[in-house]
Amino acid sequence: MAISKGHRVPLSLFLLLCFNLLLAPAVQAATPVAESRFSAYTITLLGLVILSLCVYLFVVIFQPERF
Numbered sequence: 001m002a003i004s005k006g007h008r009v010p011l012s013l014f015l016l017l018c019f020n021l022l023l024a025p026a027v028q029a030a031t032p033v034a035e036s037r038f039s040a041y042t043i044t045l046l047g048l049v050i051l052s053l054c055v056y057l058f059v060v061i062f063q064p065e066r067f
Contacts, residue, residue, distance in 0.1 A: 016052070020045050 020041060027047075028040035059066070 016045075016048055020048060023048070 024037070024041045024044040027044045028035055028037065031040075
């Protein structure tokens with residue numbers, strides 16, 4: 001089953017948030033000082049957004065004909 005372009009963004013956001021649920025406890029455990037759960041989720045979400053922007057820009061730079 002192919003996913004239309006209109007459904008890619010909500011699906012991507014959902015998968016990003018699910019991935020955030022898996023990574024946030026690791027971020028919280030890796031910090032040396034006591035950090036709130038909200039801060040751990042925020043830092044993880046920021047890291048995932050930065051990573052996704054890097055991948056997007058990499059694809060746009062090396063395959064501009066797709067866009």
